Amino acid sequence: MPRFLAAFVAAFLVLNFATPALAATTGLVRGTVTLDGKPAPGVTVTLEGEGSKFTARSAANGTFVFSQVPFGTYRATASVKGIAPLELMVTVTSGGVATLDMPLSTLKQIAQTTVTAHAGLASYPPSVHQIDRGQIQTSPVQNSLDRTIETLPGVVPFSYNEPVINGFHGVAYNIDGAPLPLATTSNFAEIVDPRIIDSLEVYTGAIPAEFGGERMGGVVNIITNRPTDVPPGFYATTTGGFGNQGQATGQLDSAARFGSSEAFLDVNSQSGNRGLDSPTFDPIHDNASQSDEFFRFITQMTPRSTLAFDYSNQLAQFQIPINTDPNNPYDPIFTPPGTDDVQREYDRFSNLNFTLQSRDGNGVFQLIPWWRSTRINYDGDLYNDVLGLTPNFGSGASGALHNVGLLSNTYASYVGLRASDFRATENHAWKIGIDVARENVVANQAFACYYQEGCGAQSGAHEQPYYLFASPTQAQAGSGIGIYGEDNWRLSKYVEFDYGLRYDHSTGYTSGWMFSPRLNLKVWDGGKNTFHMFYGRFYAAPFLEDVRQDCVLLQGCTGTPVYDLKPEQDSYYETGWQYAFNPTFTGSINLFRRTAVNILDTTQLLNTPLFAVFNNAIGIDNGAELRLQDRLRNDDLWWFTLTYSGSYAACVSGATFLFPPNTNAPGVSCAAQLSPEDHDETVVSSAAYTWHFGSGRRWFATLQGNYGSGFPVAFESANASLTGRLPAHTTFDLAAGRTLVAGRSGEDTGLAVQLIMQNLLNHQYPIKVANGFNTTQIGNGRTFLLQFSAPFQTH
DSSP states (O other), rough: OOOHHHHHHHHHHHHHHHOOOOOOTEEEEEEEEEEEEOTTTTOOEEEEETTTTEEEETTTTSEEEEEEESEEEEEEEETTTTTEEEEEEEOTTOEEEEEEEEOOOOOOOOEEEEESSSSSSOOOOOEEEOOOOOHTTTTTTTTOOHHHHHSSSSSSEEGOOOOOEBBBOEEEEETTEEEEOOTTTTSOOSSSSGGOOOOOESSOOOOOSSOOOOOEEEEEEESSSSSSSSOSSEEEEEEEEESSOOEEEEEEEEEEEEEEEEEEEEEEEEESOOOOOOOSOSSSSSEEEEEEEEEEEEEEEEEEEHHHHHHHEEEEEEOOOOOOOTOSSSSBBOOOOTTOOOEEEEEEEEEEEEEEEHHHOOEEEEEEEEEEEEEEEEEOOHHHTTTTTOOOOOOTTTTTOOOOOEEEEEEEEEEEOOOOOOOOSSEEEEEEEEEEEEEEEEEEEEEEEEHHHHHHOOOOOEEEEEEEEOOOEEEEEEEEOOOEEEEEESSSSSSSEEEEEEEEEEEESSSSSEEEEEEEEEEEEEESSSEEEEEEEEEEOOOOOHHHHHHHHSSSSSSSSOOOOOOEEEEEEEEEEEEEESSSSEEEEEEEEEEEEEEEEEEETSSOOOEEEEEEEEEEEEEEEEEEEETTTTTEEEEEHHHHHEEEEEEEESSGGOOTTSOTTTSSOOOOOOOEEETOOOOEEEEOOOOEGGGGOEEEEEEEEEOOOBBBBBOOOOOOOTSSBBEEEEEEEEEEOOOOGGGGOOOOOOOOEEEEESSOOOOOEEEEEEESSOOEEEEOOEEEEEEEEEEEEEE
């Protein structure tokens, strides 16, 4: 292995200094302009969309290239004096190459529009989705990144708004080209506030080789602010809002351009008295607040190089909701009134992005050092915590146990480097890259145990009604390296083959490595049909979290358990068909299957609020997804998604000390023990329609519907008497108001207003129920939020 790594790194460095590479959130658009069948030099070609505009002139042979185009949908226009311009629509994906043929004619004709965005090899697979700023701003779920992602096919909305993609936990986030690693298993706050997002690109399948190394049901690429959006001057928008459930929001969104540099600053806060999914229909002790500050700076260093800097700071605070009714039919866990457990989450990240374009425009080199830190403080109300009661869910057990109080402080820091190199030739688009990361985790826990039950050796501070015990400090470092090479090979006008190979290696409490091939074949019939087939392997290292000493302290374990967590290894298969009904209306069907070994999942540590990571030996997820979408000529938009799937797992194979000895049936194969995962939901569907109207079509109304068939009542080590599924649920959301085209485009359009209503019919339903593996969580009822925005600018 060392010789292979040395050779690969050496080749990577040589190529980096020989040719540049493609940025992680941009693609390359190139093509040829002809006039009456001959190459046309000097023709102006513009690429406009997503709030950006790029201009180039065709060379002597009629060719042109745009080397750094952020993902999205654009209108390409070729124009020359005295000849009708030609317009083509093109969709750009990150890391992709779109090739355009632009034939002009001296024959008299009106301007024509030909669609290439959603048909042919320029289209993207059904499992790759893009959501632009306009969609986000008119969506009823615009204030939640997770809920925005959950509108896509293949995504199941789970508890605490966690998106579960293709049956597996974990989403890999990339912001402005830099990785944003998942922090701990205990975070409640969303990883990025959606108010800073310009557009999203989401891979729910067909994931290329440049992504991997962590729990990854899907990949989310985020662009916060696009370069070239801002004319000279200073522009800002202030937003304030209020609603039921104590909701209050405030935001300052500002941008400035000076010379060849741009700066963006977003500051926002929100609060309410319903923060987390509660164990009761009327939340008790559920206040939450969050504040975010995000700064981005971009400067054009030379005509071919840019430097960008991101910095984010976030504080989120959550009261832990409680159930004070011992006869609650949904939640058997009783907590005394007035119990005041609180979790505080502190998160920061920054990155520096250097990008260098090649002289011929067919390549870009990118280098990104990055850093992230997160701190989770859980401050339990120990006196009241230990007076609470939890049923004894053990097999054949009866009675109740007193809850365990928790004081916890977990700090994780990450530092890493991402580099990539891309070069496009006539029929190939080569890319190689490397990701290196180092992580350090320090954690301290103290537990309060009811004095009549005790825990551990019952030594330590005794303050009625509990004993207090401190667990030894956990400190561990880990590292990860991912190296990949991939190619987009255009075999003909009708066939394209994407292939790549990735190598991942991780260290920590345990180490592991794996080679992961990624293969994707795309075939176009020359008309409205495009087909694709994908196969890929994925590797995920365990989190650096260890609860073995905690388990010993709480008398859940005898002796010191052996650390037996293992990296997860997945195989993923996908085939799909996409059909272009007309220039803007597309439909797709996608079939997928994912098989996994040593699935990484989480469970509660005994009856404490602490989460612990474990392995299931095997897992399977099969499914089919459907998506229909049409953006009408008047900019109205509608879409419909449907996912039918089944997610199953069996046989605990890692962190076995967390489970009773009879968890796995001896002598019975794991395949015969497969049972639905706690996040398994057979049918999930969403649909929405956005209607624009009024002066300048600035007014809008969006109605969205959501359906889920219900989650399993029990899973894994839960009481076997709990069977069946929770009820199906249907909800409707609404957003209506007037959009604001703020000063970034040089316009001041006055006041904007939005009314956002979620769960219009006030249909509350149980998401999960307490079963020894999960806690009870009830979906939120009807909410409304009224927001006002106003711009101001200086030149």
